[in-house]
Amino acid sequence: MAESSPLDVARIRRDFPILSREVRGKPLLYLDSAATTQKPQVVLDALMDYYTHSNANVHRAIHTLGEEATAAYEGVRDKVAAFLGGVDRRGVVFTRNATESLNLVAYAWARPRLARGDEILVSEMEHHSNLVPWIEAARVTGAVVRTIPVTDEGLLDLDVYEELLGHHTKIVAVTHKSNVLGTINPVAEMAKAAHDVGAFVVVDGAQAAAHMPVDLNTLGADAYAFSAHKMLGPTGVGVLWARPEVLEEMDAFLGGGEMIREVHMDRATFNEVPWKFEAGTPNIAGVVGFGAAIDYLQALGMDKLNQHETQLTLYARDRLEEIGGLTLFGPRDAIHGGGIVTFWDKDVHPHDLSTILDTHGVAIRAGHHCAQPLMRRLGVVATARASFYCYNDRDDVDALVMALHECRKYFGHVS
Ligand code: 7TS
Secondary structure (H helix, E strand, O other): OOOOOOOOHHHHHOOOHHHHOEEOOEEOEEOEOOOOOOOOHHHHHHHHHHHHHHOOOOOOOOOHHHHHHHHHHHHHHHHHHHHOOOOOHHHEEEEOOHHHHHHHHHHHHHHHHOOOOOEEEEEOOOOHHHOHHHHHHHHHHOOEEEEEOEOOOOOEOHHHHHHHOOOOEEEEEEEOEOOOOOEEOOHHHHHHHHHHOOOEEEEEOOOOOOOOOOOHHHHOOOEEEEEHHHHOOOOOOEEEEEOHHHHHHOOOOOOOOOOEEEEOOOOEEEOOOOHHHOOOOOOHHHHHHHHHHHHHHHHHOHHHHHHHHHHHHHHHHHHHHHOOOEEEEOOOOOOOEOOEEEEEEOOOOHHHHHHHHHHOOEEOEEEOOOOHHHHHHHOOOOEEEEEOOOOOOHHHHHHHHHHHHHHHHHOOOOO
């Protein structure tokens, strides 16, 4: 018998107004949460409430609205610090998104420290956000990017990783969870090995932080990046976490208001961390909305969310395997992955699949998922991907399977 979900999905769905809309005359079936998640009413309310009652700039005005806005903004920094396992709030930098967070580390920490011949180890399953900044850092410094390969099972080849690690290794950049395969990488183990050779460990947490409990006190990452919009929050808000000492050592990146202590015509000194990295007026409303998203996720429980998605993914894999002609990528077992099912239909191009599914109200992602090297490794140009969150259940998977059968029929492949 099917395991019952630890989440009350029917109740959760009522919190997401967009889920009651129709697409092309059919109820929306949203299976693209790895791209971005939908927003619960509490997040929408937080945005509206902030602009309606407390809008002001932060960290400057000595008036009531300014103080309220600052308290709300800084209060979310405390929430993020607690969400990440109770880390020091000074290590939490608000950015625009995970991409900006990763670029911040690559520009401000890595570039000044890299020299010709140094090595940056990057995995073959990275999103371009955790690959292009390293390719560029290597290009301008003379460092070399080396690849941690992906096995046929969709895991990182840790034997090759161990072989690659050496005294030339300055940076290991790896995703905590793949946005294509759903693979959860053994970051703690990898970070320990990296630290043994003195390397700095940058972890792309864009998919992990949104879907499972993350404790940065024990993970071993030196820097960790993620986006609010992938975890029920608004777009335009990301986080870079690093230990405060790391941030203090790091060069300032963007210059301007907020990030300075004292400015003369020919020199400037900088604010304390994390504000040293928050130049200009931040996305205050977005951060406030992110606070509401964190509260919502904490109330659900990240463990329960992870368990729910894992069950759903196993169910989806079983159901998709019943359809002939599909190749499923990524690990099947719950320890190594979850939340994402990526597949290739030998008869129908992923873009056609996605277009036809849309006529059934079903939103999946088709394409290279900003992971072109991984696509080459899988031997495909593109895949179809269904990804799940707290508001999806088995009925959604059944509806996807039904729509896929219809789609295959449309292309003359009855399965
Ligand atoms: N890293 C991973 C692992 C991701 O999945 C994404 C976005 C990013 C970084 C970049 O996040 P951003 O918020 O800075 O854009 N992934 C996807 C996806 O899989 N489909 O659309 C965006």
